Amino acid sequence: MASAERFGKWRRSEGLRGWLMVSPTALYALAFLAVPLVAIVALSFVSQTGVVTYDYTPTWKNYIEAFVEPQYRALILRSVIISLAVTALTVLTAFPVAYFISFHVTPSRKSLWLFLITIPFWTSYLIRVFLWKVILGYNGVVNSALLWLGVIDEPLGWINYNANAVVLTLAHAYAPFAILPIFVALEKIDRSLLEAGQDLGETRFQTFLRVTLPLAVPGVVAAVLIVFIPTIGDYVTPRLIGGKDGTMIANLIQSQFLRQNNAPLGSALAVISMITVAAISLVFVFLNRKNMRGGQ
Amino acid sequence: MTPNPLIDLRAVQKYYGDYHALRGIDLTIHQGEFFSLLGPSGCGKTTLLRTIAGFEDVSSGVVMIDGKSMEGVPANHRPTNMVFQSYAIFPHLTVAQNVGFGLRKDPRSKADKDKAVVEALAMVGLAGYGDRAANALSGGQRQRVALARALILEPKVLLLDEPLSALDKKMREQMQHELRRLQRQVGITFILVTHDQEEALIMSDRIAVMFEGEIAQLADPQTLYRRPVSRRVAEFIGVMNFLPCEVTQGAGDAIEVNLPGLGHATLQPDQCPSGGVPGTGSVGVRPEAMSILFEGEAASGQIAQAEVVEVIYYGDMTYYEVRFDAVEAPVTISMKNIVGRPVLERGDKARVSWDARSLVLFC
Numbered sequence: 113m114a115s116a117e118r119f120g121k122w123r124r125s126e127g128l129r130g131w132l133m134v135s136p137t138a139l140y141a142l143a144f145l146a147v148p149l150v151a152i153v154a155l156s157f158v159s160q161t162g163v164v165t166y167d168y169t170p171t172w173k174n175y176i177e178a179f180v181e182p183q184y185r186a187l188i189l190r191s192v193i194i195s196l197a198v199t200a201l202t203v204l205t206a207f208p209v210a211y212f213i214s215f216h217v218t219p220s221r222k223s224l225w226l227f228l229i230t231i232p233f234w235t236s237y238l239i240r241v242f243l244w245k246v247i248l249g250y251n252g253v254v255n256s257a258l259l260w261l262g263v264i265d266e267p268l269g270w271i272n273y274n275a276n277a278v279v280l281t282l283a284h285a286y287a288p289f290a291i292l293p294i295f296v297a298l299e300k301i302d303r304s305l306l307e308a309g310q311d312l313g314e315t316r317f318q319t320f321l322r323v324t325l326p327l328a329v330p331g332v333v334a335a336v337l338i339v340f341i342p343t344i345g346d347y348v349t350p351r352l353i354g355g356k357d358g359t360m361i362a363n364l365i366q367s368q369f370l371r372q373n374n375a376p377l378g379s380a381l382a383v384i385s386m387i388t389v390a391a392i393s394l395v396f397v398f399l400n401r402k403n404m405r406g407g408q
Numbered sequence: 409m410t411p412n413p414l415i416d417l418r419a420v421q422k423y424y425g426d427y428h429a430l431r432g433i434d435l436t437i438h439q440g441e442f443f444s445l446l447g448p449s450g451c452g453k454t455t456l457l458r459t460i461a462g463f464e465d466v467s468s469g470v471v472m473i474d475g476k477s478m479e480g481v482p483a484n485h486r487p488t489n490m491v492f493q494s495y496a497i498f499p500h501l502t503v504a505q506n507v508g509f510g511l512r513k514d515p516r517s518k519a520d521k522d523k524a525v526v527e528a529l530a531m532v533g534l535a536g537y538g539d540r541a542a543n544a545l546s547g548g549q550r551q552r553v554a555l556a557r558a559l560i561l562e563p564k565v566l567l568l569d570e571p572l573s574a575l576d577k578k579m580r581e582q583m584q585h586e587l588r589r590l591q592r593q594v595g596i597t598f599i600l601v602t603h604d605q606e607e608a609l610i611m612s613d614r615i616a617v618m619f620e621g622e623i624a625q626l627a628d629p630q631t632l633y634r635r636p637v638s639r640r641v642a643e644f645i646g647v648m649n650f651l652p653c654e655v656t657q658g659a660g661d662a663i664e665v666n667l668p669g670l671g672h673a674t675l676q677p678d679q680c681p682s683g684g685v686p687g688t689g690s691v692g693v694r695p696e697a698m699s700i701l702f703e704g705e706a707a708s709g710q711i712a713q714a715e716v717v718e719v720i721y722y723g724d725m726t727y728y729e730v731r732f733d734a735v736e737a738p739v740t741i742s743m744k745n746i747v748g749r750p751v752l753e754r755g756d757k758a759r760v761s762w763d764a765r766s767l768v769l770f771c
Contacts, residue, residue, distance in 0.1 A: 304493075310463075310483045311489055312510030312558075312561065315484060326500045
């Protein structure tokens with residue numbers, strides 16, 4: 113009867129109650145995060161033999177193909193470069209906005225400003241991407257205006273259907289995601305620290321460099337991660353606005369799954385891109401840790 | 409030693425929109441002085457400190473430091489340093505980096521600067537703390553870092569904005585003595601902003617009491633305590649009893665007052681800051697300036713009869729609330745509990761001895 117007693121005890125224990133409480137979330141995470149992830153990883157080690165038939169012998173074939181084929185390699189590299197460019201552009205433009213709201217907007221107006229920043233989100237992502245097409249196209253707003261002003265003689269080619277257009281569009285789409293964490297980091301800075309900086313003989317600009325900027329690093333790192341991680345796998349923008357040389361890894365994965373009918377290779381590419389993102393993100397996290405260790 | 413003026417404020421006014429924060433401040437602070445700005449919150453004492461530091465512009469008037477007008481001189485070019493109320497320790501730097509923050513433009517070699525940092529830390533009792541992360545310090549230690557960081561720059565004036573208000577009682581008392589010692593040691597002019605009258609009395613050479621953007625009284629601690637110029641100052645500094653009185657003769661060197669229930673007193677002009685005008689008024693008297701006479705004790709002044717209505721025993725002291733005949737409000741008297749002196753009980757009759765020299769007349 114010892115085991116029944118132990119079961120009874122366990123039934124009433126805090127441990128069980130704890131498991132019951134987290135179970136909805138845990139089940140959700142399991143079903144929609146863990147299972148698909150395991151499935152993709154598993155799929156990347158098999159080979160496609162027909163439309164819906166697979167050879168289940170484990171193989172590295174897909175990974176080897178992904179690395180050997182120059183086209184795939186180039187695409188992975190390009191995705192990383194585009195994402196880094198988007199991240200850099202987004203964070204560099206978001207910082208002044210966040211700084212302005214945090215330091216120059218009266219406290220009672222701050223929430224209004226943050227609200228205004230979310231206005232682009234009131235419309236669909238797809239529509240915003242199309243709008244950039246209208247703005248940047250051959251007969252788009254920018255080119256028409258510049259032609260009319262006589263600044264250029266023919267439409268600028270480097271702003272549409274290429275990587276530049278993708279970078280610009282994504283930077284715009286992710287701007288609020290970068291502004292918010294930087295804003296929060298700046299808000300947390302005790303304003304007397306800035307006065308102390310000046311009191312100790314530094315100009316406003318030097319105080320910004322020596323006090324504000326280092327203390328904003330956690331926000332900047334958060335912004336970098338929030339922008340970098342999703343953009344590397346962005347599918348819609350490169351598809352609609354990227355043209356031939358703006359294609360990214362997500363477009364290739366989609367094409368492997370649906371058009372080339374090679375789900376295992378698509379899975380392998382997905383895993384590779386995931387690992388790449390994780391590796392680069394960890395570098396940022398590590399840099400942040402180092403910064404936060406009391407300046408040592 | 410003749411006092412050497414270091415800071416000169418002339419007719420300083422400050423408006424925040426419609427709010428009149430400083431209403432014409434005239435003030436001279438001397439070289440090497442420990443000066444306190446004392447007042448309740450919102451009296452403008454911090455604003456005044458910040459105009460000296462250069463964080464606030466004056467609306468009108470002149471701020472002179474060491475003979476130079478500070479108009480248009482930003483905080484980073486003034487010979488002042490500040491210890492902030494929140495201490496403003498840079499959380500991303502070590503203790504040593506915090507202390508050495510202001511030495512960037514110092515022409516000395518790095519080794520000399522490091523040595524200066526070590527010495528500054530030793531001076532505030534934090535020797536060996538240099539490599540610690542600044543955000544791992546206790547409140548008292550942060551305070552010391554803030555002090556070292558300011559003093560290492562050898563300012564002409566050190567400004568302290570309520571530096572002890574965040575500390576617990578024991579630590580506060582310890583820092584009060586330490587600040588005073590440090591000020592004597594370095595000889596720098598300290599200007600302290602505080603709302604704690606006891607703190608101001610303990611530490612300062614001179615105190616300016618401020619109410620509503622104006623200086624109500626500027627005096628050394630003893631004068632401030634013994635001869636407050638107004639009822640409001642008297643109430644703010646320590647405890648003071650107010651007794652109704654009749655001024656019978658106001659002019660000249662001797663002001664005659666009649667105190668119902670106590671008797672008659674003749675006051676000197678310095679006991680009547682607002683002059684003596686015949687009519688009704690009130691006199692202030694500190695609790696320790698009156699005493700209850702026990703068996704065998706001789707009166708040092710006049711004697712009045714009273715009844716004990718409340719007894720509060722503090723250990724070293726006993727506070728009595730007594731009621732004189734014909735005086736409605738009870739009067740607080742503090743007595744030292746010396747050996748052999750009994751503690752009275754409520755309802756006991758008491759003979760109270762008082763001295764006309766300890767009275768202050770407010771009209």
